[in-house]
Amino acid sequence: MTNVDPKLRTVRTACPYCGVGCGVLATPDGNGGAAVSGDPVHPANLGRLCSKGSALGETLGLDNRLLHPMIRCKGGMERVAWSDALDHVASRMKHIVARDGEDAVAFYLSGQMLTEDYYVANKLMKGFLGSANVDTNSRLCMASSVAGHRRGFGADTVPGTYEDLDQADLLVFVGSNAAWCHPVLYQRMLANKQGRGAKFVVVDPRRTDTAEEADLFLGLKPGTDAALFSGLLVHLADAGALDRDYIARHTLGFDDALARARSLAGSASATALATGLSEADVAAFFKLFRDTSKVVTLYSQGVNQSAQGTDKVNAILNCHLASARIGKPGMGPFSLTGQPNAMGGREVGGLANQLAAHMGFTPPDTDRVRRFWKASNIATHEGLKAVQMFEAIARGRIKALWVIGTNPAVSLPDADLVRAALKKLELFVVSENVRSNDTVDVGAHVLLPAQAWGEKSGTVTNSERRISRQRAFLPPAGEAMPDWWILSEVGKRLGFASAFNYNSAADVFREHAALSAFENDGSRDFDIGALATLSDDEYDTMAPVQWPAPAGRPPSPRFFADGAFYTNDRKARFVAPEVPALRGETTAARPLRLNTGRIRDQWHTMTRTGLSPRLGAHLPEPFVEVNPDDALRYGLMHDGFAKVATEHGQCILKVVVSERQQRGMLFAPIHWNATNASHGRVGALVASHTDPFSGQPEAKATPAAISPYEYVFRGFILARHEVPLPSNLWWVRATVPGGFGYLFADNGDLSRWPAWLKAHATEDVADYMDVGGGVYRAASFTDDRIETCLFVGPGHDAGDWNVVKTMFAADRLDEEQRRMLLSGRAADGTGGGPIVCACFGVGRDTICEAIAAGARTPAAIGAQLKAGTNCGSCIPEMKRLIAQVPPQAEASVRVAS
CATH class of the missing domain: 3.40.50.740 (Rossmann fold)
Structure with missing residues (x-):
C-alpha cells in the first residue's frame, strides 16, 4: 500500500454554511487547495452536499486574505x-x-x-x-425561535431530530424555502414524500421552489402566520382534536391562549379573512393537521425575521402542545437554523x-x-x-x-x-x-x-443539536x-x-462541557458532561454526537418524550400571541412591502461564495422580483432595471417579473454589497423594527416604492485581474473561470470605452465599433489567450456573456475562435446558457436541448447531463423548463427564464 503524505490525507470536517451541519471530506492537493465531497457516514447528510458545499474547494485561495495584524x-x-x-x-x-x-x-x-x-x-x-x-x-436569523422556545418550554430547546423528518406523514414548511436554503435536508424530506407518501404544506407569501412539491400552498398575507396557527388551535378545540389529558398534566395557560386565538382568527372563514387565503385552503390545512398524527412543522426566517416573530413561533408551539404532537417520533415543531x-x-x-x-x-x-x-x-x-x-x-x-x-x-x-x-x-x-x-x-x-x-479546528452544532468536529486540513495562511x-x-x-x-481548542471545549454539567441535576436542557473528560486524542477523533449527553446517564435523542419541560414546575406554557400588526405602514408614496432573503447558491455577503465561479453563474446580478400586475402598474419590464426606495435608502436592481411573487410585495436578495456591486446593498433599505421579545429585526415587510430606471447601454468586461471601472456605471463584479467578470449598464458616451480598454489592455487588440448601432466590442490578447475583453451595446446586443466567458476561460483560442470572438456568439451557434445546475455547471440551453431531444423528466436529464443528481436544488427549475419546452422541438430551442 502506498504511503500518503500526512498533509495530503483526507480529513473529516464540517461544512461552514447552513445549520444542516453536513459532514465534509477534504483532501488537500498540496498547492493550497483541496478536493471536497460529502461525508457518507455523517448522519446529517449521508454524503450529500448542496451547490455551496460542493464548491468549497473553489473558495480556498489566498486572494484578499488578511495575512498579518x-x-x-x-x-x-x-x-x-x-x-x-x-x-x-x-x-x-x-x-x-x-x-x-x-x-x-x-x-x-x-x-x-x-x-x-x-x-x-x-x-x-x-x-x-x-x-x-x-x-x-x-x-438576525433565529432569535425569535430562541425566545419562543424559552417562553413555551422554559429553555431554548429544539425538541426533535432529523429522523423525525423521515418518519413524519405531514411536513408543514412555514416561512422556509428549504429547497434553496437547506437543500440537503429538503431532499431528505422529499425522499420521505416520494417513498412513504408524506404530504407537504408550504406557508409563505412567495411561491418559492419549496412550494413546487407542495400538496397545499398557502400564500398568506405577510405577518399573518400567528393568525393562521391561532385559527388552527381553535379548529382543533372545536373539532375535539385536542389531547385534554396531556394539556392538563403537562401544560399551563391553555384557556387564555385559546381565548386569544378565538379573538385573532376563530373559524376557518375568519382565519381566511385574517390571512388573505381562501376558506377552502384554510379548511384543507386544518383537516390535514387534525387528521395526521405525525406532523412536523418546520419554520425558518419567514417566521423569525419578523416584528411578531416570537408570537409566530409560540402560535406554532401552541398547536403542537395542544395536540401532544411533540416529543414523539415523526412529530414536533422544528426550527431550521440559518447558520452553521x-x-x-x-x-x-x-x-x-x-x-x-x-x-x-x-x-x-x-x-x-x-x-x-x-x-x-x-x-x-x-x-x-x-x-x-x-x-x-x-x-x-x-x-x-x-x-x-x-x-x-x-x-x-x-x-x-x-x-x-x-x-x-x-x-x-x-x-x-x-x-x-x-x-x-x-x-x-x-x-x-x-x-x-x-485552517481552524473546533466544533459546531447543527439544527438537530448534533455537535460535529470542524477539523483543519490546511496550514494557516500567513x-x-x-x-x-x-x-x-x-x-x-x-x-x-x-x-x-x-x-x-480541546481545552476550551472541555471547560464548556464541564460548565454545562456544573450543578445540573437534569433541570437544565443543555448538558454535555459526558464530553468534559475527553482527552486531546478523543477530542480530535470525536464522532458527531447529539446532546443532551450527560455523564452517567444514557443520552436521549428527543426531548419532552416524558412530558417534562424546563420551567420551574416542569410544565410547558401556552402563550397567547398579540394581535399581529406589521410595523411601518405603507403609504401612497411607498405602497409596496419589501421582503428580503437568500438565493440558492450564495451565502450571506459573499465573502466566501463570491470566490467560486460556478456559484456566481446562476443568478449573477442583484435583482428585485415583482408580480406581473405590479410590473404593469409601475411600468417595469422583465430584465430591465428598477429603483427600489424606502425611507432608509435606495438600490437599483435588475427586474424579474414573476407570478410566484404576491401582488403588493417585492423580493430582493441580501447578498450583494459595496465590494461587488454598485447599487445592490439591500440591507440599506430595510427598516430596523424589532420583535419586542426577541429583538430580532423585521426583514420581510419594509414599506417601499419602485420605479423604472433606464440605461442606454449594457455590457460586460472579462479580465485576468480586477480592473477599475469608469465612473457612473451600474455594475456587478463576479468571479469567473480565469479571472473576474463585470456586468454593467451605462448612460455615458460610447466613445469613452475605447480609451478605457487601451488603458487596461495589451498591445495585441482586436476591436469592432458601430457608432450608429451603439456597439463596441474589443479584446486584447497575450499570445493566443484573451487578456481583457469588453462588450458594450444597446439592450442585449452586447454579446453572449456565457459564450464569451467560455472563450475567456480557454488557455488559447485558435484562429477561427478569434474571428468569432467579437461576434459574441459561439462558432456553432450554440452555448450552454445561464447556469441552472451549479453543482455540475450545466446551463439552461444545454438542458433545453436535452428536453427537446426527449429527456422529459428530471431523472432523464440527470442521466444525460448529471444536472440535479447532487443536491437537487435545481430540479424545480428543470421542471419549469420541461413545461416550457414543447416535445419534438428544434434542438436549438431557447427558452426565456
Whole structure:
C-alpha cells in the first residue's frame, strides 16, 4: 500500500454554511487547495452536499486574505507584530472601560465562529469585562425561535431530530424555502414524500421552489402566520382534536391562549379573512393537521425575521402542545437554523440576553456561572441586542467594538446608519480572514487575521443539536490565528491570565462541557458532561454526537418524550400571541412591502461564495422580483432595471417579473454589497423594527416604492485581474473561470470605452465599433489567450456573456475562435446558457436541448447531463423548463427564464 503524505490525507470536517451541519471530506492537493465531497457516514447528510458545499474547494485561495495584524496609522493600515496589535487592543479597551465603564465596550460575533471561539468571547466580555454587550449576527436569523422556545418550554430547546423528518406523514414548511436554503435536508424530506407518501404544506407569501412539491400552498398575507396557527388551535378545540389529558398534566395557560386565538382568527372563514387565503385552503390545512398524527412543522426566517416573530413561533408551539404532537417520533415543531453554528452560539450564551450553557441572567444562574468561572465582575443583567447595540454606537454610548467573523455594514438593517455609527468608534477592532469587505473598509482601526475554514479546528452544532468536529486540513495562511487564541491573549493582557490559560481548542471545549454539567441535576436542557473528560486524542477523533449527553446517564435523542419541560414546575406554557400588526405602514408614496432573503447558491455577503465561479453563474446580478400586475402598474419590464426606495435608502436592481411573487410585495436578495456591486446593498433599505421579545429585526415587510430606471447601454468586461471601472456605471463584479467578470449598464458616451480598454489592455487588440448601432466590442490578447475583453451595446446586443466567458476561460483560442470572438456568439451557434445546475455547471440551453431531444423528466436529464443528481436544488427549475419546452422541438430551442 502506498504511503500518503500526512498533509495530503483526507480529513473529516464540517461544512461552514447552513445549520444542516453536513459532514465534509477534504483532501488537500498540496498547492493550497483541496478536493471536497460529502461525508457518507455523517448522519446529517449521508454524503450529500448542496451547490455551496460542493464548491468549497473553489473558495480556498489566498486572494484578499488578511495575512498579518494591522493597525491604522496616519498613512493607512500598517503591518505590525501580533504582540503589538494585542497590546494595543487591550490597552485601548482598558482605558475606555476605566473612563466610561464596562458598557462602553461591545463585541459583535457570528454564527460562523466555532463553539470554542464563541465560548471564550462570551467568557471574556460577560465574565471578566463585566458587560453583556455581546451579541451575534444570529440575532438576525433565529432569535425569535430562541425566545419562543424559552417562553413555551422554559429553555431554548429544539425538541426533535432529523429522523423525525423521515418518519413524519405531514411536513408543514412555514416561512422556509428549504429547497434553496437547506437543500440537503429538503431532499431528505422529499425522499420521505416520494417513498412513504408524506404530504407537504408550504406557508409563505412567495411561491418559492419549496412550494413546487407542495400538496397545499398557502400564500398568506405577510405577518399573518400567528393568525393562521391561532385559527388552527381553535379548529382543533372545536373539532375535539385536542389531547385534554396531556394539556392538563403537562401544560399551563391553555384557556387564555385559546381565548386569544378565538379573538385573532376563530373559524376557518375568519382565519381566511385574517390571512388573505381562501376558506377552502384554510379548511384543507386544518383537516390535514387534525387528521395526521405525525406532523412536523418546520419554520425558518419567514417566521423569525419578523416584528411578531416570537408570537409566530409560540402560535406554532401552541398547536403542537395542544395536540401532544411533540416529543414523539415523526412529530414536533422544528426550527431550521440559518447558520452553521448558530446553535453552538446559543449553547455558550452568544446572545446578549443569555449566559453560557443555556443559562440566563437570573440570580441563581449568574451566581453559578460566576463561581464556575471564578469571575468576580460577571455581568448581572442583559446587554444590548444587535440593533440596539449599533444605535448605542451611533449615540456615542458605546466607544469600542470588536467585530468577529461577520459583516454588519451589509447585513444589519438600516445599513447606512450602521456605517455611520462605525465611523464614530474610538476603537474598532475586526477579526477577519479577508483584507477587505464593507465593514473593514468603513475604517477599522485594528485588523486581526483569523484562521479560515480549512485552517481552524473546533466544533459546531447543527439544527438537530448534533455537535460535529470542524477539523483543519490546511496550514494557516500567513500569521492567521484561531479566534479563541486571539481573545485569550487579549484577556491575559487585561489582567485575567489564569482564566484564559488555554493551550488548545480541546481545552476550551472541555471547560464548556464541564460548565454545562456544573450543578445540573437534569433541570437544565443543555448538558454535555459526558464530553468534559475527553482527552486531546478523543477530542480530535470525536464522532458527531447529539446532546443532551450527560455523564452517567444514557443520552436521549428527543426531548419532552416524558412530558417534562424546563420551567420551574416542569410544565410547558401556552402563550397567547398579540394581535399581529406589521410595523411601518405603507403609504401612497411607498405602497409596496419589501421582503428580503437568500438565493440558492450564495451565502450571506459573499465573502466566501463570491470566490467560486460556478456559484456566481446562476443568478449573477442583484435583482428585485415583482408580480406581473405590479410590473404593469409601475411600468417595469422583465430584465430591465428598477429603483427600489424606502425611507432608509435606495438600490437599483435588475427586474424579474414573476407570478410566484404576491401582488403588493417585492423580493430582493441580501447578498450583494459595496465590494461587488454598485447599487445592490439591500440591507440599506430595510427598516430596523424589532420583535419586542426577541429583538430580532423585521426583514420581510419594509414599506417601499419602485420605479423604472433606464440605461442606454449594457455590457460586460472579462479580465485576468480586477480592473477599475469608469465612473457612473451600474455594475456587478463576479468571479469567473480565469479571472473576474463585470456586468454593467451605462448612460455615458460610447466613445469613452475605447480609451478605457487601451488603458487596461495589451498591445495585441482586436476591436469592432458601430457608432450608429451603439456597439463596441474589443479584446486584447497575450499570445493566443484573451487578456481583457469588453462588450458594450444597446439592450442585449452586447454579446453572449456565457459564450464569451467560455472563450475567456480557454488557455488559447485558435484562429477561427478569434474571428468569432467579437461576434459574441459561439462558432456553432450554440452555448450552454445561464447556469441552472451549479453543482455540475450545466446551463439552461444545454438542458433545453436535452428536453427537446426527449429527456422529459428530471431523472432523464440527470442521466444525460448529471444536472440535479447532487443536491437537487435545481430540479424545480428543470421542471419549469420541461413545461416550457414543447416535445419534438428544434434542438436549438431557447427558452426565456
